[in-house]
Amino acid sequence: MVKRAANKKIAATMENFRTGFVFHESLNASFLAELFDGDTSYAETVFEDFLRDLPVYWDRVEAAYDNKNLPVLGTSVHTCKTLFGYVGFTDLQDLCQQFENKCSVSTVEELRLDYIRLIQRKERAQNIIEKEYDRLRKFNESNG
Amino acid sequence: MKLSCIIVEDIQIAADFLRKFCEKSDLVEVKGHFLNVVDALDFLDREKVDLLFLDVEMPGATGFDLLDSLTYSPKIILTTSKTEYAFDAFQYHVDDYLKKPFTYKRFQEAIEKLQQKVAAAASAPAAPQPAIAAADTDFLFIKAEDKLIKLKKDDILFLESMRDYVKFVTQGKNYVTYSTLKNMEEKLVGPNFLKVHRSYIVNITKIDDIRGNTIYLLGNQIPIGKGHKDEVAARLNIL
Numbered sequence: 451m452v453k454r455a456a457n458k459k460i461a462a463t464m465e466n467f468r469t470g471f472v473f474h475e476s477l478n479a480s481f482l483a484e485l486f487d488g489d490t491s492y493a494e495t496v497f498e499d500f501l502r503d504l505p506v507y508w509d510r511v512e513a514a515y516d517n518k519n520l521p522v523l524g525t526s527v528h529t530c531k532t533l534f535g536y537v538g539f540t541d542l543q544d545l546c547q548q549f550e551n552k553c554s555v556s557t558v559e560e561l562r563l564d565y566i567r568l569i570q571r572k573e574r575a576q577n578i579i580e581k582e583y584d585r586l587r588k589f590n591e592s593n594g
Numbered sequence: 595m596k597l598s599c600i601i602v603e604d605i606q607i608a609a610d611f612l613r614k615f616c617e618k619s620d621l622v623e624v625k626g627h628f629l630n631v632v633d634a635l636d637f638l639d640r641e642k643v644d645l646l647f648l649d650v651e652m653p654g655a656t657g658f659d660l661l662d663s664l665t666y667s668p669k670i671i672l673t674t675s676k677t678e679y680a681f682d683a684f685q686y687h688v689d690d691y692l693k694k695p696f697t698y699k700r701f702q703e704a705i706e707k708l709q710q711k712v713a714a715a716a717s718a719p720a721a722p723q724p725a726i727a728a729a730d731t732d733f734l735f736i737k738a739e740d741k742l743i744k745l746k747k748d749d750i751l752f753l754e755s756m757r758d759y760v761k762f763v764t765q766g767k768n769y770v771t772y773s774t775l776k777n778m779e780e781k782l783v784g785p786n787f788l789k790v791h792r793s794y795i796v797n798i799t800k801i802d803d804i805r806g807n808t809i810y811l812l813g814n815q816i817p818i819g820k821g822h823k824d825e826v827a828a829r830l831n832i833l
Binding site: 532547 | 604605606607608610611614651675676694695697698699
């Protein structure tokens with residue numbers, strides 16, 4: 451398994467070399483290399499869509515938490531989890547899954563610390579993707 | 595030959611990836627993308643497609659609700675980010691299960707597997723074998739195990755659809771015959787048999803009890819489909 455992970459990292463590095471674009475270290479570069487297959491224009495589109503859609507879905511997360519509606523909170527986080535996956539935040543995707551699972555067995559009070567942690571991670575992710583989107587845009591412009 | 599499909603998915607990024615993969619493969623033609631089950635069913639009332647890419651969790655009804663409401667049997671590929679639905683996928687006999695986000699390679703594997711299934715079905719005998727029975731007899735014959743088997747209707751607990759086959763579960767033994775549940779529904783007219791789910795017909799005289807949306811009969815659990823609840827309640831005189 452260690453060897454497979456190392457091979458994936460090598461493949462991602464080679465892909466980055468091929469396209470010239472290196473994704474942020476917080477992102478799952480090997481997964482993004484496979485997902486976009488060197489198409490940095492499409493990556494730019496997906497990152498743009500992520501930045502457009504995440505606030506809309508996250509508003510639902512916040513509303514559900516404020517209204518103490520745990521079933522809706524779970525499904526809203528489920529949606530955001532998918533978005534994180536498509537931009538390479540596979541670890542944040544796992545965190546969302548854990549939170550989603552807890553929504554069906556915990557109270558809002560019990561979820562409070564996890565929720566705060568999730569917000570912090572989400573904001574960090576959003577910040578990184580904003581910068582990555584900007585870098586992709588400039589990369590694609592300069593590569594015509 | 596290209597498969598026609600629709601995408602039922604409420605997350606635009608996920609739907610866009612799927613559409614892109616379909617175009618890239620040149621094996622699947624996307625006839626439409628729907629954000630919810632109701633709009634998808636409206637479309638399917640007008641136009642049939644070969645394949646559904648179906649998300650599970652969507653606003654309003656779920657992907658499984660759509661499956662309960664289908665009036666025909668297209669190929670189904672479930673797309674979801676939850677592995678917990680794998681068991682339900684098996685129960686609904688879906689053709690494949692793609693965990694989001696999935697790569698083009700994974701998508702390609704699913705489509706190629708599906709194409710092989712379609713090709714195999716096309717080279718199989720054209721017409722499903724009907725059961726040979728008169729509606730007013732207490733038995734029927736089914737073709738199974740390379741022979742015609744006589745089944746007493748009273749021995750039958752329930753029938754389960756398995757795509758192009760039907761499994762007869764009896765008190766003694768199970769039998770699988772190449773036929774459709776719809777065909778069996780036409781043969782099992784009478785007060786004792788009731789379709790409770792798109793994939794199940796039960797012998798109501800064998801029901802032990804009903805808890806929630808599940809029928810229990812002799813150790814077996816049969817789901818009641820959402821589209822069948824009213825009829826089940828009426829037939830079983832549930833107050």
